[in-house]
Amino acid sequence: MSSRGSKAKNGHVTTNEYQLKTQDRYVYDAKVLIGKSSKHHGLPDFSHTPNRKYIKENPDGSFREMRIYGDNGEPILEIGYHPEQTLTGNRHDYILHYHTFKANLERVMGGRISETENAEIYNKYKKYLKEYGL
Numbered sequence: 001m002s003s004r005g006s007k008a009k010n011g012h013v014t015t016n017e018y019q020l021k022t023q024d025r026y027v028y029d030a031k032v033l034i035g036k037s038s039k040h041h042g043l044p045d046f047s048h049t050p051n052r053k054y055i056k057e058n059p060d061g062s063f064r065e066m067r068i069y070g071d072n073g074e075p076i077l078e079i080g081y082h083p084e085q086t087l088t089g090n091r092h093d094y095i096l097h098y099h100t101f102k103a104n105l106e107r108v109m110g111g112r113i114s115e116t117e118n119a120e121i122y123n124k125y126k127k128y129l130k131e132y133g134l
Helices: 119-124 126-130
Strands: 018-020 030-035 053-057 063-069 075-083 094-101 107-112
Touching (some): 119 126
Parallel strands (some): 030 053
Antiparallel strands (some): 018 030, 063 075, 075 094, 094 107
């Protein structure tokens, strides 16, 4: 499935901090993951499967974020729908936005996404977002 934390020689470590929401819970080709405890709430840092997509939902089943991984299993893009103070000026207003990743896995704020702002990203992943009413 995926890993979080330190890398082994092959770039991955095994983990059991995530599980599929149900054994067959997908939104198109994106696996929907939930943390096994409230302490583990982020998406994996690496994917053992190249070009994988994972979705994390809020406890109520609404969309929280989606992470897209590249050929080498490293994250390349993250789409989020949650408060982002750097974009809204507060920690309360939900906003659809994206992050990119540097080689060291540092997340970089990309900005808002919508049909008019950064529309190429929105349109590429629209079918996943539409499943959640976004």
